[in-house]
Amino acid sequence: MTTKTKTAIGADDGAILECSGVERRFGGIVAVTGVDLVIRQGEIFGLVGPNGSGKTTLTNAITGFYPPNEGKVRLAGKDITGTAPHKVAKLGVARTFQNLALFNGMSVLDNILLGRHIHMSPGVLRTALYWWAAQREEIENRKIVEEVIEFLQLESIRHELVDGLPIGLKKRVELARALVAEPQMLILDEPMAGMNQEEKGYMSRFILDARAERGVSVLLIEHHMDVITGICDRMLALNYGEMIASGIPKEVVKDPRVIEAYIGGSHD
Ligand SMILES: Nc1ncnc2c1ncn2[C@@H]1O[C@H](COP(=O)(O)OP(=O)(O)OP(=O)(O)O)[C@@H](O)[C@H]1O
Numbered sequence: 001m002t003t004k005t006k007t008a009i010g011a012d013d014g015a016i017l018e019c020s021g022v023e024r025r026f027g028g029i030v031a032v033t034g035v036d037l038v039i040r041q042g043e044i045f046g047l048v049g050p051n052g053s054g055k056t057t058l059t060n061a062i063t064g065f066y067p068p069n070e071g072k073v074r075l076a077g078k079d080i081t082g083t084a085p086h087k088v089a090k091l092g093v094a095r096t097f098q099n100l101a102l103f104n105g106m107s108v109l110d111n112i113l114l115g116r117h118i119h120m121s122p123g124v125l126r127t128a129l130y131w132w133a134a135q136r137e138e139i140e141n142r143k144i145v146e147e148v149i150e151f152l153q154l155e156s157i158r159h160e161l162v163d164g165l166p167i168g169l170k171k172r173v174e175l176a177r178a179l180v181a182e183p184q185m186l187i188l189d190e191p192m193a194g195m196n197q198e199e200k201g202y203m204s205r206f207i208l209d210a211r212a213e214r215g216v217s218v219l220l221i222e223h224h225m226d227v228i229t230g231i232c233d234r235m236l237a238l239n240y241g242e243m244i245a246s247g248i249p250k251e252v253v254k255d256p257r258v259i260e261a262y263i264g265g266s267h268d
Contacts, residue, residue: 015074016041016185016217017062022071024054024061031057032241035071039185044211044218046228046235046249050261054241055221056098059187062219063095064088076184094183096174098190098221104163108154108173109145111162115177116141148179151213152206168199172206179210186210187219192227200224204231225253237261 017039024032032054039045047055060066062073067082074080075091083091094115102111149155152172157165162173171191178186188207192200208231210216222228228235229249236246239261245252252258 014041015039016043016076017219018072018074019058019062020072020074022058022061022068022073024057024066025069030241032061032068032238033070035236035238035243037236037243037246039217039219042211042215042217043233044207044220044231046232047219047221047238048223048225048228048235048258049238049244053238053261055238056189057241058238059095059189059219059221062088063093063187089181092182092184093187094178094181094185095187096171096178096189096191098193102162102170102173102177104161106162107159108162108165109149109158111173112145112149112154112176112180113141115180116145144182145180148176151179151209152176167194168196168202171195171203175203175206175210179214179216182214183216185219186216187221189221190223191220192222192224200227207231229253 015038017037019035019037022032022035023030035054035058037045047058049055057066061068064080064083064085064087072079072081075088075093078091080088080091103114149158152175154169154172154176157169162170165173171193175188175191178188191207192203195203204227207218207220211218220228220232232249234247235249235252237244237252237255237258239257244257244261245255
């Protein structure tokens with residue numbers, strides 16, 4: 001397991017994710033245009049903007065769900081523009097979704113185990129021919145899952161169905177599922193939506209610890225500005241699909257264009 005400390009603003013620590021001139025259109029709608037961003041190794045990078053400003057579209061362009069119509073996306077220097085989502089996942093990008101994407105009817109443990117699927121070999125043939133290799137792989141998968149369960153303090157609910165869990169715990173299970181993939185880059189789409197102040201505090205701590213103890217870099221979409229200023233190194237604000245401000249959170253949140261965009265509210 002790697003350990004990283006907080007990356008200083010302006011340090012030339014190497015980019016993990018770079019977007020240049022990214023544009024994505026849906027018919028006549030320009031959902032995102034002209035987005036340039038660099039996320040450095042070990043950074044927690046905030047992405048904000050009112051509803052409909054293009055935040056999810058940008059993450060979908062990065063992860064290949066909706067490839068960009070223009071521009072480039074690079075992961076650790078490698079051009080991944082238009083790469084299929086499962087390949088982007090294999091290259092080390094994991095994400096959680098704005099609307100929870102857990103499987104009801106399954107336990108916490110099984111939902112988390114699913115996050116390992118990108119590291120699993122096609123099973124049956126391998127099991128038949130190389131049972132020892134399959135067994136070793138299974139032990140390794142379990143070990144990583146157990147580590148993450150302990151890290152996110154999910155031990156006491158591991159066998160519960162996810163269906164009845166409160167939102168705060170569901171979001172934590174989703175984070176666990178993303179972390180067991182052992183990503184380099186973690187994209188979190190509103191991980192604190194619907195949480196109270198205490199739950200937000202816990203989730204913020206887990207994100208900081210994931211960076212410190214598991215070495216991930218984070219792109220964090222969040223509406224709670226106290227969270228953005230509290231844990232992000234740098235941030236970007238979008239409005240109507242365009243960049244309106246970027247830089248150090250305490251400064252960006254005071255930018256009149258950002259305040260105006262939020263007062264202007266939803267564009268849906
Ligand atoms: N699949 C799609 N088809 C058509 N239009 C889309 C699609 N996805 C997004 N859009 C449009 O693109 C624009 C940006 O939407 P997007 O969901 O990226 O914004 P957002 O900032 O993530 O909003 P929210 O905070 O509500 O999640 C909106 O006008 C939206 O209606």
